[in-house]
Amino acid sequence: MTVVTPSDTVQGGVRERKRIATRNAIQRAVLTLALERGFDGVTVEEISHDAGISPRTFFNYFPTKEAAVIGDVPATPTEPAIERFINAGPRQSLLDGIRDLLLSSIDDAPNPHEADIETMRRKLLREHPYLFTLRMANMRQLEQELVEIAEQRLVRDDPALSRDKERLHSRARLVAFLAFAAIKHAWSCWAEHGGRGALDDRLVETFDELESLIESR
Amino acid sequence: MTVVTPSDTVQGGVRERKRIATRNAIQRAVLTLALERGFDGVTVEEISHDAGISPRTFFNYFPTKEAAVIGDVPATPTEPAIERFINAGPRQSLLDGIRDLLLSSIDDAPNPHEADIETMRRKLLREHPYLFTLRMANMRQLEQELVEIAEQRLVRDDPALSRDKERLHSRARLVAFLAFAAIKHAWSCWAEHGGRGALDDRLVETFDELESLIESR
């Protein structure tokens, strides 16, 4: 057990800290084993053993074996960022708005105690595109939220659209799917380079590239 | 138990026809049951029973329960269509090229004996977005193929790019992800409306919408 100074102590009582420690131990175990033998070559029993818990407890922390390798999906953008996006007005390009919205939801101050986990995860997802795809597929909820946010912005920019629900829906979905493609692209470029530089910068690059792709049309 | 009449006969020997009939019987069974009780409420045993086969045989036809509901992934575009896309020259807009490429790979003459299967599948995927996402995730291979095709076109249009592998890769991936977002959008709009009209037309609409989205930037 690592000694933690008070400043390292994140917060909460023993319970909370133990819970986080166990969660991290599980992720370290599953990622380490999967990097050695591939995801399918690892059983929950082994993972649990390495993490120092019972197999039954594993499922108190993660609903499936996949969930442990995939990790948490990025959080929804914060309320203020959403407000800013929706109310930016028609003079802001939609793409720029989306970009800033996504940037705001990237956690740029990850816990140093979990950096190794993220590194392993990135490596594993890079080596096994199947898992990367699975991770992206698990972001369906985020995608749906983006659709709804986009819808609000579109109505705000052009109130007339709210009369044509179908068109509005279709357009919002397209915007959200586009945003999603950008996330996918930024993430996969980032992982490809071992995570050199920040994910933020990659996302900006992705949008720049999208811009130039559109220009050269 | 699904009755299979000789009119299911399309071509080939008894063996081939039986195989297709069984495959269809399985899909009808799983889709019917899943529409009634949801995907998780159905067991392979039930499906097999309804399809008139043994549970073991189910797995001779589909590797997983999911595969049976999801159905086949769309085929890679044909060689000639790929050639046309790659060699269209820089005067054709990349988006137009992608659109035509995707259009060429849509099977617009589905077997009438399987129309009911497609109808049920569409309904199920519409009602359970989770399954729709799963289907899209299963197209990873197609996505990868699109990346490679895009790469060839980019090099063809601008040979200098082949010196900057990284840039080329990144750009090709962005193009492919964009194309994928379009497929997703077209398909989901199409399914939303119960498949009225052809998928082709939806895809064209999607690209038109993408165009206008970009215009209004």
Next chain:
DNA sequence: CGGCACTTTGCACTCACTGCAATAATGGAG
């Protein structure tokens, strides 16, 4: 008909995952 190839099936097995009930650890009130 008879032999060959392919298909179906039963069987035994592994493993993911769940509900339940017993047990242990923790945090707080007195």
Next chain:
DNA sequence: CTCCATTATTGCAGTGAGTGCAAAGTGCCG
């Protein structure tokens, strides 16, 4: 510190997906 309510861990028994293997069945073709 003690006792109790809350929450976490665990074992156990069970369901169901998916696999390898070998035996039995069926279409194919000379």
